[in-house]
Amino acid sequence: MVTPDESELLALWECGLDLPAPQRALLLLAATCPQASVDELKALRLGRSNELLVRLRVRLFGTRMNLIATCPQCSAQLEAGLDANDLLAASARAGEDHAVVHGSLTFRPLALGDLIGLPGDPGQAQRLLLARCRDSAPDGGADADVAALAASEMETVARALAAADPQADPSIELKCSGCAHAWNAAFDIGAFLWRELDAWARRILREVHALARAYAWSERDALAVGPTRRQIYLQLSGI
Numbered sequence: 001m002v003t004p005d006e007s008e009l010l011a012l013w014e015c016g017l018d019l020p021a022p023q024r025a026l027l028l029l030a031a032t033c034p035q036a037s038v039d040e041l042k043a044l045r046l047g048r049s050n051e052l053l054v055r056l057r058v059r060l061f062g063t064r065m066n067l068i069a070t071c072p073q074c075s076a077q078l079e080a081g082l083d084a085n086d087l088l089a090a091s092a093r094a095g096e097d098h099a100v101v102h103g104s105l106t107f108r109p110l111a112l113g114d115l116i117g118l119p120g121d122p123g124q125a126q127r128l129l130l131a132r133c134r135d136s137a138p139d140g141g142a143d144a145d146v147a148a149l150a151a152s153e154m155e156t157v158a159r160a161l162a163a164a165d166p167q168a169d170p171s172i173e174l175k176c177s178g179c180a181h182a183w184n185a186a187f188d189i190g191a192f193l194w195r196e197l198d199a200w201a202r203r204i205l206r207e208v209h210a211l212a213r214a215y216a217w218s219e220r221d222a223l224a225v226g227p228t229r230r231q232i233y234l235q236l237s238g239i
């Protein structure tokens, strides 16, 4: 696994600004796993791609994650801490994912590439996802077979697929300090990491802007000195 430097991270952030979430994840994973082809990354099970994103997050920003959640009971906003090591331990406990059999149909767990280009309608998106991860039928009738599934059957398969790859859609236990309500909240590492990367990139650009004004440095000059010396130069410049 490769850790992008500041200059590479800024370029990744700029490339991903207008991309949907799955393509952003692919972009980050391609930069950190340069030995893997795009097709190999698209074929990563969601649990595995989430694990790689957690590992990247640890390399970039450390293990401690601070979340803000809204209590579904009393609507209070609460801050919660999350240790990335707990997520990695859950990935290790999850073990190997496995296929799901429903009647005559067999489905493999969802892969990162399955999430690309889904329609906005949840029902249509779920049906397309199942068609994509349905093992190919000899007669090529996968789409027709999935289209014949009732909504309740699709829910059953979706739940079984979630159980087959538990870290595909991980959740964390939260408890409201105001009303003591406890619940499991979904945790999307891709969205979380992108928000952090976005905040980081905008802060770095503000620092580069300040240093350019103070010392007439180029962006390359400001990034080359590294974060520690950059902070000292910013303090010395009085900006």
Ligand SMILES: [Zn+2]
Pocket: 071, 072, 073, 074, 075, 076, 176, 177, 178, 179, 180, 181
């Ligand atoms: Zn509450």
